[in-house]
Amino acid sequence: MTHGLNQHPLEAARFVGNHERARWHDGALWFVRTKRDRAAASVPEWEQLREIASQIKGHLIARLPEYLEQFEERAVGLGAHVHWAADAAEHNQIVLKLLQQHNVKRVVKSKSMLTEECHLNPFLEQHAIEVVDTDLGERIVQMRGESPSHIVLPAIHIKKEEVGALFHEQLGTQVGATDPAYLTESARKHLRQKFLKADAGITGVNFAIAETGGLVVCTNEGNADLGVSLPKLHIACMGIEKLVPRAADLGVFLRLLARSATGQPITTYSSHFHGPRPAGELHIVIVDNGRSWLRTSEEFRRSLNCIRCGACMNTCPVYRRSGGHSYHYTVPGPIGSILAPATDARQHASLPFACSLCGSCSDVCPVKIDLHQQLLTWRHEIASRHLLPLSKRLAMRVGRFVLSRPRLYQWAGAAARLALRLLPRSILYHRWNVWGRQRDLPEAPRRSFRQLYRRRRHEQ
Amino acid sequence: MSSRSKILQALRARDVEAVELPNLDLAWVRYENPHQQFVSAVEAVGGSVVSVSRQGSLPETLAGLDVFAKASKICSLVDGVERANVDLDDVPDPHDLEDVDLAIVSAEFGVAENGALWVTDDAVRHRVLPFIAQHVVVVVGSDQILHNMHEAYQRLHFNQSGFGVFISGPSKTADIEQSLVIGAHGPRSLTALLTDSSS
Numbered sequence: 168m169t170h171g172l173n174q175h176p177l178e179a180a181r182f183v184g185n186h187e188r189a190r191w192h193d194g195a196l197w198f199v200r201t202k203r204d205r206a207a208a209s210v211p212e213w214e215q216l217r218e219i220a221s222q223i224k225g226h227l228i229a230r231l232p233e234y235l236e237q238f239e240e241r242a243v244g245l246g247a248h249v250h251w252a253a254d255a256a257e258h259n260q261i262v263l264k265l266l267q268q269h270n271v272k273r274v275v276k277s278k279s280m281l282t283e284e285c286h287l288n289p290f291l292e293q294h295a296i297e298v299v300d301t302d303l304g305e306r307i308v309q310m311r312g313e314s315p316s317h318i319v320l321p322a323i324h325i326k327k328e329e330v331g332a333l334f335h336e337q338l339g340t341q342v343g344a345t346d347p348a349y350l351t352e353s354a355r356k357h358l359r360q361k362f363l364k365a366d367a368g369i370t371g372v373n374f375a376i377a378e379t380g381g382l383v384v385c386t387n388e389g390n391a392d393l394g395v396s397l398p399k400l401h402i403a404c405m406g407i408e409k410l411v412p413r414a415a416d417l418g419v420f421l422r423l424l425a426r427s428a429t430g431q432p433i434t435t436y437s438s439h440f441h442g443p444r445p446a447g448e449l450h451i452v453i454v455d456n457g458r459s460w461l462r463t464s465e466e467f468r469r470s471l472n473c474i475r476c477g478a479c480m481n482t483c484p485v486y487r488r489s490g491g492h493s494y495h496y497t498v499p500g501p502i503g504s505i506l507a508p509a510t511d512a513r514q515h516a517s518l519p520f521a522c523s524l525c526g527s528c529s530d531v532c533p534v535k536i537d538l539h540q541q542l543l544t545w546r547h548e549i550a551s552r553h554l555l556p557l558s559k560r561l562a563m564r565v566g567r568f569v570l571s572r573p574r575l576y577q578w579a580g581a582a583a584r585l586a587l588r589l590l591p592r593s594i595l596y597h598r599w600n601v602w603g604r605q606r607d608l609p610e611a612p613r614r615s616f617r618q619l620y621r622r623r624r625h626e627q
Numbered sequence: 628m629s630s631r632s633k634i635l636q637a638l639r640a641r642d643v644e645a646v647e648l649p650n651l652d653l654a655w656v657r658y659e660n661p662h663q664q665f666v667s668a669v670e671a672v673g674g675s676v677v678s679v680s681r682q683g684s685l686p687e688t689l690a691g692l693d694v695f696a697k698a699s700k701i702c703s704l705v706d707g708v709e710r711a712n713v714d715l716d717d718v719p720d721p722h723d724l725e726d727v728d729l730a731i732v733s734a735e736f737g738v739a740e741n742g743a744l745w746v747t748d749d750a751v752r753h754r755v756l757p758f759i760a761q762h763v764v765v766v767v768g769s770d771q772i773l774h775n776m777h778e779a780y781q782r783l784h785f786n787q788s789g790f791g792v793f794i795s796g797p798s799k800t801a802d803i804e805q806s807l808v809i810g811a812h813g814p815r816s817l818t819a820l821l822t823d824s825s826s
Contacts, residue, residue: 195805210740211656225646232638245788251631303811304802320802327804347806355812362812363722379785389758389798389813396755397721407634414785415651418777421793422740432668432741433776433795436758436813442788444754455630459637468643 175517178493179485193487195323200481202430203531209432216423221535223416224472227377227408228462234377234410235453241380245442247449255285258454262287262369262402265450266296269400271366277384277391278302279371280318280475281404281454284497287369298369299361301390303354310337316491318498319428319477324490358390368394372405373474374420375451378413381441382451385424385434392438401443404452407459408471420474423533427476457510466544470505472534479528479538485521494518501528501538508545516554519545580615587611657774661739665772665819668742672796673809674817678769681823685766689731694762694816698728702756705731705766721753730760730814734794736771737819738779743793744819745779754790758798763814765794769821 183189207213227234239249252258258281266274274291276282276298288298288309300309304321308314310333315321322330327345334340340353370391374383382403384391395401411417425431443449461467480486480500491499496507496515504518519542528538549555555563569576587595588611596603614622628636658664666676679688686707689695695710702724703711713727732751734744744765748754757763773779783791798813809815 198805212653215653219649219651222646222649226648229643229645231643232635235635235638251629251634253630253633257630301812302802303800307802320805322802323805327806330803347803348808350803351800351808351811355810358812359725363725376785381785387798388800388811390811392758392792393755393812396753396758407638412648414783415777415780418651418775418780422776429801431672431795433743433793435672435795435797435799437743437793437795439785439791441785441790444748444790453634455634455637459634462638462643463641 174495174515175489175493175521178495179489179521182490182493183488189488189490191326192324192490196481196487199320199429200478200531203427203478203481204430206426206430206432207531210422210426216419217533217535220419220423220474220533221469221472223411223419224408224534225469227410227412228468228471230412231407231410231462234412235407238375238377238380238410239453241378242375242442242451243380245380247380247442247451250450250452252452252454252456254456255454258282258285258404258452258456259287259290261452262404263291263294263296265400265402266291266367267294269367269448271296271400273297273299273361273365274367274369275299275301275361275365275390275394276369277371277386277394278305278321279369279404280497281371281406281456282369283314284456285404285454287404299358299365301358301361301394302386302388303351303358306354306358307333314492314497316499317477317480318475324492362393362397365394365398367398367400367402368396369402369404370395372403372409372451373424374417375405375410376414376417377410379441381414381439383417383421383437383439385421385437387429387431387435389436392436395440396444399447400450401440401447402450402452403440404454406454406456408473424474424476427478427531427533461506461509467505467509467541469536470502470509470538470541472536473502473506474534476533478531478533482527482531484523484525484527489521494521501542502536505538505541505545508549512549512552513554516549516556519543519549577615577617584611584613584615651777653777655775655777656740658739661772661774662769662821664739665737665742668739669737669796669817669819670742672742673799673807674742674796674819676819676821678821679823685820685822688820689764692764692818694729694764694818698762700727701729701731702727702760703731704751704756705733715752715756718753721755721759724753724756724759727756727760729762729764730756731764731766732757734765734767734771734819736773736779736782737767738773738776738793740775741795742819743776743779743795745783745791746794747791748789757792757794758813760814762816762818763794763797764818764820766820766822769823 307322316324331345373385425434486500507515522542526539701711702713797817798811800811
């Protein structure tokens, strides 16, 4: 893994280096985007829903401390236990302690980007606890020793031939088998055993309801429900921004979430947990981990509206052509490029630049986050924190020097026009000319705009 | 200081401009024929819909279903299913439901816009039943089809502990190259069985 400022461009170059695969990846995500478009168009009040969802989240974020307290009070009233974690390390400690108290050796976990963000799996494994991701895509990447490359479609970067080889090696499927139905069936059998032997189930939280103290978890596979309905212990991990004020707000969010994510009218299972089941225990871990900082910022506050549907990734021309792993952050794509620098601006300084500012992400976002505007704001922020790479800093400095000196600018323009006409390609397209790698430089006009303008006035 | 007070204090240290909570009592989508919309929504998500005819009975209609005919272990939360041979009250451990072929449960209502059925664990000993069975039949009154999710939440009140789930079609995944496969972890099929409440 490369560290430092130029991470994303390097990783992206590697990804597009494999032409055929990059095209396939691009197409797979565009397919999901078109399904989303059809689903959105089938709802007459789609735009109204987006607007209302954005208002609900705006209201919630403004009154977040009151709603968190209300949620805690109601959840405890229903018999759940509520824990608070300031950061990832504390979250992991709380989960570990709960598991150890219950003498848990085997855990099944449904998809939770928060636990990915906190790197819970390796932490628990260090303490001799087996954690099995039960979402099929997550299980595939876990078996490969990777992280998800997409928050909704964790294995979108993997071909069925690769899944077949992996399953042959680890699950004993037939050599060369690539049929998704056959492979899914073998994973079903493998994971059934994991469900039956698990001592505890961990889930994420899609929505937590302040009014009722309940939790909503959405899956298509039914893995969250199987995972928490067999063992006695259910641990649910949520970020502080996952709340909605009222149960009725879910009418809005459940209509938006799956349609935006995969083009389904709703996920197969939208499970509402109010308190533990009889003789069971429900523990809710509420995590900050940098979110309260985002809330202090006028510019980035709206990023807390995010409901993790992944629509901004599917539509992003950069994400589709660079793959989720090129971002080196749990949440990739446009929203990840806003959230990641908030955790470590130096480490993730290249991400806000992994964007053409086309604005497609903002158009599809179901909670109306102004993603491309925030990415632009991050660029200013990164420049003002002196985190720009030397090449960009120098280029800007030269630009400022030339542009603030009209005579020098005129001379430089004339020199460039001449050079572009006369110099051979081998000199023009050198290794520092990044722009010219995939593109031809424009044909140089003989005269500058200034010269043409002067001549025209002369002729009139 | 505890993390709880630390987090709440950090949030309170910053006043954020208030945004009004929007009114949700609006003219949301309604269908000319919600029943028909419900049927096509369930089919679109991979389920099927069967209606109990005016003359027929629930057991008769069940008997005509392939999943019913082929099932050897059947657990029914709906009365009057003679072939049901798993009684949840005789099963102390939910793990023992692993080999149930067919679960027959009832839903309070269905939602036309997305084919979802609201199923709860009210008076159900093991909430895992509709997830662990190989196939599931969900019985719902044909006059209990709501237009949209907003109507659904108007009906729902979560004032006590418990579990409820919107189920829309059978368990599914598309995690291998976006190919849809029905039967990921849960039921391999879902049949919504509409009963005629007037008969």
